[in-house]
Amino acid sequence: MNRSEAWALSKLSYAELVYRPLLSTGLPIKYAGTKKSVHQALTGATLNKVIFAMFTMGGAVFPFLIYKLAIEAISLSVTTALSIILGFGYLVLYSVQVLPTFVTSGSFGPLAALPLEPRERSLVALMTLWRTLDYILVLSLATEFATVAYFTGSLAAASLVFVVSLSSSVLAVALAIRLIALFQNRLENTSTRGGKGLASIRGYFRPLLFVLWGLGVMSAVFLFSVISALAPPLNLVLTHPDTPLGVAASLIFPFSAGLLVSNFLGFGIGDLSLVLAGGGVCLVIFGAAAVSWGVPRVLDRIVVEPARRSQTGWARGADQYFFRVRGRLSAYVRKDLRVASRNPATGFLFALPLFEILAVVIPVTATSVVRVSALIVGSQVGGSFALFTAFLLVTVEDLGVERRTALPIAASVRTLSKVLVSTLTYLPVPIALSAILLFIKPPTFGGGIFIPVAAVATVFAACVIEVTVLNTLADWGRGTAVRFIAGVGSGELIMVIPSFAFTVEYVATHDRTGALLVLLGVSAVECLFSTLVLRTLRARGSNPRGEGLA
C-alpha cells in the first residue's frame, strides 16, 4: 500500500470516527438515513475543529498582546512560554475529548479485518489521527509562528518557536493518548481481575488529569487573571538563573524556549541559562521525535486489539446481587457523578472547586482592598466554571444514553440533576470569598459579602437555562460547537444580568445598598424563573418531542 492509498483509506476511517459517535448518541441529523448525513457529520466535525482552533490561536496571541501593550509586567521569556503552554493545554484538552472514539467507537473495526501489514495499518491510523487534528495543528502552529515573527521581528525566533510548538504538539497528542489509554487499560484490567470497577482509579492518575484539565479550563476562562497573577513571580524566577529555582526553570520546557527567544532578541540571559535552556529545548525536540516513533505502534495496537471483553460471570452468593433503591433524583445525581468521574473527558470536574478557589482568590487577594467589582468578577468567574461543568455533564454523558433509554425519567429530573451537580461545584467560591472577607480582608462595602452568596441563586438559574438550551439544541440536531456557544452563552447571559443591574443602579444613584438590593432582587427573580422552567419540563414529562429523537 502506498501513501495515497493509505490517505484514501484514512478518509474512510475518519468518517467512521466522526459518524459512529453521532449515531450512538442518538442525536438526529438532518439527513438521517441518507448519504448526506455523513457529509453533514463531517462538516460539523470540521466546524468544531475550526472553532477550537480559534481558541488555540487566541491562546497563542493573547500573552504577546499583553506583552506588547504592557498591560502586565511580563518578560518576553514568560510571554513565549505562556503562549506555548496554552497551545499545549488546549491541544491536550481537545484530544482527550475527541480521541477516546479512537479506542471505543469501533471505527477501526473494518480496517482491522483487512489483510494489511502492521506498518500499513499504523500509517492509516496515523493519517486518521492527522485528519482528526489537522485544522487545529496547522492553524495553531501557523499562528504561533506568525505571532512571534510579528511581535519580535525575528525570523529565527519565530522558527525556533515553530519547531518547539510542533514538538510540544506531538507531546500533547501523545499525552492525551496515554491518558485515554490509562482509562481504557484500567477498564480492561478491572474486567480481567474482577476488581471494584473504575471507582477505584489509581490515586496517581486522577490528580494528574485534574491538573491538566484545570490548567486548560483556567487558561480558557481566566487567561488574564492567571497571567496577571503568575507573570511577576515567573519573571523573578527566570531572571535569577543563579538560584536553584532559576536553574530548574531555565531547563524546564517551555520556559527554556522562552529564554532562548529572549536570547535571540538580544536580552542577555547569561551563559548558564543559555546552556540549560538549550538543553531543555533539545530535550523536548528529542522527546517529541521519540514519541513520534512510538505513536504508530500505539495506534496499531488500538486498531488491531479491540478492548478485551470479560467472559466471566457475575457473583457467587444470592446476597451478592443485592442493591439499594434510592430516591429518583438522588439516584440520578449519583449516576451523573459516577459517569462523569469515569470518563476521561469529565474526570476533572471533581477538581473544579480547587481551581475555582485559586482562580477567584488569587485575583481578589492580589489587590490591597477588596472592592465590590472584585467580588462581582470573582462570582462571575466561579459561575463560569459551573456553566462549563453543566455543559460537560450534558455533552459527554456516556454518548447520550439518557436520551435513548426507555426509563420513566422526566426531563426535569435529568435537568435538575445536572444543575445540582454544577451548582455544587460553585459553592466553594462563596465559602472562600466569605472567609476572606470575614477573616482576612474586609470589603470596601460591608454588604459586598452578600454578592457571592446571592450568586448561588444566579448560578442555579443560569445552569437551568443552559441545560435546557443544550437539550433543546440537541433535539434539533445542532452540533457540539453550536450547543456550546448557545448553551454556555445563554448561561453567561443569566449570570451577567444581576451584575449589570447592580452597575446600572449604582451609576444612576451612587447608592451601594440600593444597588445591592437590586442585585439580590434580580437574582431572586432569575431563580424563580428557572424554577418555572423546571416545572414546565416536569409537566412535559418525557415526551420524545422534548427529549430528542433517538
Place this chain on the structure above:
Amino acid sequence: MTPSPLVEARDLVKEYGQVRALDGLNLRVNPGDVYGLLGPNGAGKTTTLRILSGLEVPTSGSARVAGFDPATQGVEVKRRIGYVAESAILYESLTPREYFEFVASTRQLNHDAVAYASSLAQAFDAEGASYDVPIGALSLGTKQKVAVIAALMHRPPLLLLDEPLNGLDAKSSKILKELMLIHVERKGAVIFSTHIMEVAESVCTRIGIINDGRLFAEGTMGELRSLSGTSGGSSLEDVFLKLTNEERFVEETLERLRSEGT
C-alpha cells in the same frame, strides 16, 4: 367480550428524511399475547418498537400503549413497559450492580421487586465475579443479560423486546423464553422481534409479518400457513419466505451459487 388491548397502533407512518420506515402500520396486541414481529432487515420492526416505547414520534398515525399515547405521555408508557433495544443501551461506565440500582431507583421499586431483580440476576448468571465490573468491559452476551434484567425487574404489563436473544447463551435464552411465557400467563403481553424462526414458532401466540413498513400478514401459525397456502407441516421459515415473496428469489440465488461453485 374483547379484552382492551395493551397495544393499539393505527396508520403509523415514520419518515427519516426521504426514507419511509413505516407506511401505515396497524397493530393490536392483547393481554396474554406473545406477539412475534417478523420481517426482513429494514422492514420497520425496530422503528415500531421504538415508537411504542416512546423513544420516537411517528410522522403520522397514533398509538396507545397500556392506555397512554407514547408520543405525548412518554413517562407513563415507560413506567408500564420493559424495553430491550436491538443493541443494548446501557451506561457502560457503571457496573451491573450500579446500573440495576439506578434503574430500580428511577422506577422506585419496592423490596419485593428488588428481591425479584436479584433473583433474575442470579438466574442469568451465578458463577463469576463481573457483577462489579464496568458494563463496557463485559461481553456482548453479558451486556444483553444486563439489558434484559433491567427491562424485566419491575414486572411491567408489556415487554417490548427487540432481538432479545442476541448474544445470549443457550441457558439464558431458555430462561428468557420461559420468562416470556410466565409473563403472558399472568396476563402480561410481549412484543418481540426476531430473525430466529424456531423461537418465534415455539413461543409466539400470534405472529405479524412486516415488510416495507407495513403489516401485511398476521395471525396464529395455523392462520399464516393457510394464508400462505403452505402445507400443515411447513415451518415458519417457509411461511415467511412465501409471504414475503422471497421464496423464489432464495431458490434462484442458491441455484446460481451452486452452479458457480462447481
